[in-house]
Amino acid sequence: MTAPVDAPDPAHWTEVLPHRPDVMLSRAVCFKNAVVLVEREHGLPGITVLNPETGARRPVPFSDPAYTAQASTNAEFDARAFRYTYQSFLTPPRSTTSISPTLESTLLKRTEVPGGWDPSRYAVEREWATARDGVQVPITLLHRKGTPRDGIGAVPALRLRLLRHPSDVTFSSNRFSLVDRGDGLRDRARPRRRRSRRDLARGRRAWRPR
DSSP, X not given: OBOOTTOOSGGGOBOSSOOOTTEEEEEXXXXXXXXXXXXXXXXXXXXXXXXXXXXXXXXXXXXXXXXXXXXXXXXXXXXXXXXXXXXXXXXXXXXXEEETTTTEEEEEEEOOOOSOOOGGGEEEEEEEEEOTTSOEEEEEEEEETTOOOSSXXXXXXXXXXXXTBOOOOOOOGGGHHHHTTTOOEEEEOBOOOOOOHHXXXXXXXXXXXX
């Protein structure tokens, strides 16, 4: 919402960003000429630059199918660029600036991975599985290129997560020793949890997606 400085009462509010039921707004960073929105849609975080005068929104493009992007400290109000951090299964943590209005990104700092690690040997895919109740569950797969997908190789889950509280895709060099042996890694969401007898005794209710 926006409102005049001399009349900030609700009668003078103007909606700038309408509610979207499929998008969660995590953070808004205000600058002199733009507002940077940190959002989450379909389980993935995103960074969008909003023009408060026109209402136009432009997302910052990312190349990985699954990733983590977060706004860094941006203390200067009259700034032409904003800082954010980015990482994925194949991208080590890095600090980047994006310049508005071109959204051109510039790398500032990157975490080095010793030992001759080569990201071109691996692949990341994002797929969807349908639960028994029809809910679409996102699954992020990390595997070595050329690994046969015949259902024989082991694919251990990194973690379980709730769709309302997703865990972000992060980088760890320790995973690749497992992937190099022909196994894959998956990061999937758990759409619901069944109630145990202990939960029933304590009156707890199973979480269900809405």
